[in-house]
Amino acid sequence: MDISVVVPLFNEEESLPELTAWIDRVMQSHNLSYEVWLVDDGSTDNSWPVIQRLARENEHLRAVKFQRNYGKSPALNVGFRHANGDVIITMDADLQDSPDEIPALYRMITQDGYDVVSGWKKERKDPIGKTLPSKFFNFVTRKVSGIELHDFNCGLKSYRRNVIKSIEVYGDMHRHMPLLAKWAGFRNIGEKVVVHRERKYGYSKFGISRLITGFLDLLTLMFVGKFGKRPMHLFGTLGTVMFVIGFITALYIGGAKIYALTNNMPKTLVTDNPWFFISLTTMIMGTLLFVTGFLAELVARSNPDRNHYLVETVLDA
Known part of the structure; x- marks a missing residue:
């Protein structure tokens, strides 16, 4: 199988039909074999009934449902465990990530030799209250980790299969997936400018607190990576x-x-x-x-x- 698309979601019933249809069009037009893993992180709306209906209509859809809300990192971790594609692509379910980016992300892994490719939302459609703290967070993470990426928190990323099978995502470590890959020995990490679309349905599930937890997770990763086996x-x-x-x-x-x-x-x-x-x-x-x-x-x-x-x-x- 060429591609596994892993989509963590929480209360995204309105966007799911459009998202899955869009992914299918892109895959069919580029003749790519694929599967989509929708990981329902304990949604309280009708996301799961919508997923069940979509799975009956599309044989490429797979799904996992958590009993309660655990967070994005556990959802990604479960999706990674089930993924069977040669290249694994992650994206958010809110339609702010464009499935049209998938073929290019796939080629950067299979043809250009990257282990990880991270999306860069160069022109963000978010208010300044989110963009400025995000730029500061990315600057600090870039300097501390030594990885020259502009947007660590972008949900649109692609991975070589052996990368996601070699790392474990927990807590809120999804923001630092490139660093986890680097600690595991995968240093060929690239970046691609991607289109960031305005949110069409619902509202953002993340608040300003993610910046604080992001810095704490970064410190944890740096400590565990350097001194985990020799404290x-x-x-x-x-x-x-x-x-x-x-x-x-x-x-x-x-x-x-x-x-x-x-x-x-x-x-x-x-x-x-x-x-x-x-x-x-x-x-x-x-x-x-x-x-x-x-x-x-x-x-x-x-x-x-x-x-x-x-x-x-x-x-x-």
């Missing part, structure tokens, strides 16, 4: 540095006290110096960080997947 390297290093700084400061304060006593200088208590408490607090924090790293290392070594690595090729004589 002691982070906590142990920070703890050792802080303890040494506190210890040296305490030695300096003690030396200054001895110098004052031996040279008949005015007598003061060590506790009168605020740096004494700063050095003491620093040593305690350093000790706690070191112990945290030690405990985290024990947990990491108890993980059954601690020696799980993605192998691309094996040459065995």
Whole structure:
């Protein structure tokens, strides 16, 4: 099968008939074999009855229904598990992503050799209250991750099959799929300018809170990617540095006290110096960080997947 289209959705009953018909026209006109996985993330409207009717009319449609709303990342993860295409394309169900982009996204994977292609909504049809925070978020993510993409949050993306079978999407990590792919060893990540259409039905299901959770997820990914299997390297290093700084400061304060006593200088208590408490607090924090790293290392070594690595090729004589 050439393409699997994975569409997470929540309360999109009005847009589904038009979306699925549009996808079918594009696939038929380019002679592409395909399947569409509609993942209903616990919709409270008539999305599921609409999906059932559409599936009876179109043999290419597949569907999964959650019992309740879990979020976009779990919906994508389930869709990825079921996808059978050589190229997997994700898109939103609100008709702001154009299915006309699918053939070009497919060719960039199969002909141009990309592992991941992310859409770039260069001319967005959203209010400035959404576009400005999004630009700031993309700038920070670009600098932190080292991936030169303009729009990490675009729902329209294409993946080589082995990419989505090698990564796990959870929480709200769908915003950082290119980074997940990079951590898994897929570094050929491209970008394509895509048309962003005005929302025709319904309303946006995401608020300003997604920016906060997006940054938190980015920090989580950076930590897990670098120190997930060796947490002691982070906590142990920070703890050792802080303890040494506190210890040296305490030695300096003690030396200054001895110098004052031996040279008949005015007598003061060590506790009168605020740096004494700063050095003491620093040593305690350093000790706690070191112990945290030690405990985290024990947990990491108890993980059954601690020696799980993605192998691309094996040459065995």
